Amino acid sequence: MASTDNRGTGASRRNGTKTNTDPSTAVVISVAATATGLIALIIALAAGGAVTPQVIPGLPDAGPLTRWGLPVSKNVQDAGAVLTVGLLLLAAFLLPNDKGVPSSQALGYVRAASWTGLAWAAGAGATLVFQLSDTVGQPPFAVIGDQLSSYAGQSTQGIGLTVVILLATAVALFGRTVVTGAGVITLLGIALAGVVPPALTGHSATAGSHELAVTGLALHVLAICLWVGGLAAVTFHALRPGGEHAALAVRRFSRFALWAYIGVAIGGAASAISRLYAVQELYTTPYGRIILVKIVLFGVLGYLGWLHRRSVVPRIGEASGRARFVRVAGGEIVIMAAVVGISVALSRTAPPPPAESEVDPVTAILGFPMPPPIDAQSLLTLWRPDLLFIMLVVCLGGFYAVGVVRLVRRGDRWPWGRSLAWALGLLLLVAAVLSGVGTYAMVLFSTHMLQHMALSMMVPLLLVLGAPATLALRALKPAQRRGDRGPREWLSAFLGSSFSRAVTHPGVAAPLFVLSPYALYFTPLFPALMSDHLGHMLMNVHFLATGFLFYWVIAGVDPGPRKLPYLLRILLLLVTMGMHAFFGIAIMMQTEPLAPEYYAQLEIPWSSSVGEDQYTGGGIAWSIGEIPTLLVTIAMLRQWARDEERTERRRQRHSRRDGSDDADMDAYNAYLQELDRRSRGES
Structure with a gap:
């Protein structure tokens, strides 16, 4: 790995191209994104009232540790999932391979995904504990034991988080040994499967329009993981000294990011429609106002993506274009981190309740009236x-x-x-x-x-x-590159x-x-x-x-x-x-x-x-x-x-080309056909 990096750096110097890839830039972007995500999470939690609930005397209360620990652990879980998916996407499809065999740098990203997968599993485990604590109204340390195992194996949300822990752990374990392109794609599929269960077992499963809520939220989180994680991985690769084929990876991700952006928009719109019963609830309820903030930030990200495709990606092979890509992508990552934090806070904010006339047992079961x-x-x-x-x-x-x-x-x-x-x-x-x-x-x-x-x-x-x-x-x-797939x-x-x-x-x-x-x-x-x-x-x-x-x-x-x-x-x-x-x-x-x-x-x-x-x-x-x-x-x-006709034509071509004994058989068949024609003419 190190020798490859040195060769790449030396090649850049021999060509007279300054790459402007300072490793400290990656640290600055990471710190800024983390801080922005946490600040956005705290502000959205306070605005939605998730951390300042009205405690009713006599009713169980999990306490402030759970109220703050649950969104933080979920933020860690989501960040681990995003980074794991992005690293595997970079290794599987954005970097070129040699007849299905990933490069040494691609395999290095797979090994990095095993560590982020481990953090993902740890965040999901903490979320499981805090979620049970929030459900039963007891402190986190009081629910660890038989109560936790029962919740993990019987409750739908507990089962969903258990599946996430198992799949994330599988990525962490098998990511250390995978060496083929098919194996990397399999790991990416496992990681994407691990993103879906929380979306299918959360509030979306009980929303009014099941067809929109469940599928919309699942599409939303999948597209976000691919989009945000892919951009973070590509940006890190562009910042890395000696990062091979960085320009090619950026071009490939630019085409892919447009589809991910559309998926995020469709999934988010469907999820919002299934939870809001009137347009005015967008600005009259805390849930709707948080959605409005996400819409504004989403529009800003769309503009930055358009700027990428128009002025950055066409000149990504140049030193100035690569430096500009890092600046624009760094801004995108910071805004994306804020959106992820706001999304976590949104999941902790109660949506507006439906009207009394819309609540009936049949609608709760079917998702629509009888x-x-x-x-x-x-x-x-x-x-x-x-x-x-x-x-x-x-x-x-x-x-x-x-x-x-x-x-x-x-x-x-x-x-x-x-x-x-x-x-x-x-x-x-x-x-x-x-x-x-x-x-x-x-x-x-x-x-x-x-x-x-x-x-x-x-x-x-x-x-x-x-x-x-x-x-x-x-x-x-x-594929444009020989040997690539x-x-x-x-x-x-x-x-x-x-x-x-x-x-x-x-x-x-x-x-x-x-x-x-x-x-x-x-x-x-x-x-x-x-x-x-x-x-x-x-x-x-x-x-x-x-x-x-x-x-x-x-x-x-x-x-x-x-x-x-x-x-x-x-x-x-x-x-x-x-x-x-x-x-x-x-x-x-x-x-x-x-x-x-x-x-x-x-x-x-x-x-x-x-x-x-x-x-x-x-x-x-x-x-x-x-x-x-x-x-x-x-x-x-x-x-x-048709298959028999093709077989016969191939046999005849083979006979004429090779002069085999089949030619005598063809002549004999032609002779019999001629006799049959003459006999029909005489009769």
Whole structure:
């Protein structure tokens, strides 16, 4: 590591370029960011009233240590998560690699991420203790013991923080031994997964609009970690004497930062909308005023980012441009630290309560009031803004369209049938999740089963026939640096990896597709997932993923690690669909309703019987499987015929080129065809 740094510094001197990278600048930026974050945290806590509550005599009070210790420990937790994600992002994607092998400096950042991951885990552990202390109203040292272990294993917020501690510790441990690019990307995925649980188990899970609150906050914190952490890591690398490929890392992060900025804006707006019930609450409540401060600082950061892209990044290769980048990025980091502190204080500030008329048990369970009796009009008009699937549809449709346009502009052809299948799949996904079908799927078992069948059997099949991986491999540009890996190279490596080979094995893909419904609906897992918006969202994602994997194995045209014979594909399809049809019959034969504790608490006034609705749902599961079976059979027969034609053309070209014995066979076949033609002419 040291020899690399010396070579880089010497190269700069030989080229006559002054890098202006004083290590003390990094210390100044770090101290300024830490101080600014703490000051912003204290001011926001005082403004929101989180540290000056009205203590009622006779009620338990955790004391000032918890009131101040909880936000401070959470700030440490968030800072550790941001730095860990940023360092791993720099090592995985912003610095170049050699055919998937990170450079020595990149591996050094992975080792640094193991230390920040350890600090992240420690901050999460302290947050767990202070959070329990705040919940039960006892001092922190009084809750350590059996009470803490019970809270960590039974409460949703306790379980979320426990998961964070485990994932952060995993990053800290495995970060010491990872040496491959795939390993670094895996660590980055683990770190991003560790950021999400607090957002899914906090106040967002009880907000009025579950679809906006949960997904919006999760997107918000993920984008912030990538944006803030990435900028901090890139700035440190630019300040580091002998930092290799600093200009390249800055250019790559500049393109990435725009998407992160958009993600922060969308997630923050969705989260705010789900908690504020009127526009005036932005300036009449402490919660709204803190949000206004975040909006102003966010606008300032957007201006600095625009300044980066316009005047700093184009001249980043010059010494003056690199020095200006450090100055602007340092200011950004300080403001970002203040925003992180304000966000922690916002999580400790009570949002404005809803009106009394909006509080009812059904709304608390579903996130929306009881819909009217189901009919064609309500299915077409009762749309729900599920942010996760809105983003999924927009991203999948937008990237696919960009890929097709890129191929057409350079003169390549893309089959219109594949584009049509992709568009129909996305439209069906919108109808199944965002329309009235998605609304009534939370209320009626029959509509839920209709949604399940669409998400697991129809939407994945249409998306698979769109050949997205083939389009991406043709549309994405190769990496500019020889030996480096860009999006195209990483996608190609993933398609041929051992992981892809394992999950695309028929013994894995088919059981996941056909056996998971049995494990879901005939166990207590179904009512547990239905009772929580996050659980229902995970069910829908699972349906999509397992269906896509199954159809990609038997009907996909994308390149993959294995290619099954067509007879085996047809046999696998028939066996799987037969078991799926039996699943519908098994539901129809049930004498007791599934998830009675969930549907009983809804008390649907216009539904006659839960049992009859369940019987209808079983009939839908039994009958709807014929449609994808027919479509897959037709698609496989066409693929089989085209594959035989291509094989025959290759054989003929090989015969003509090599002069092998196949040429005699071709001549003999031509002779037989001529005899047949003559005999037909005589008759």
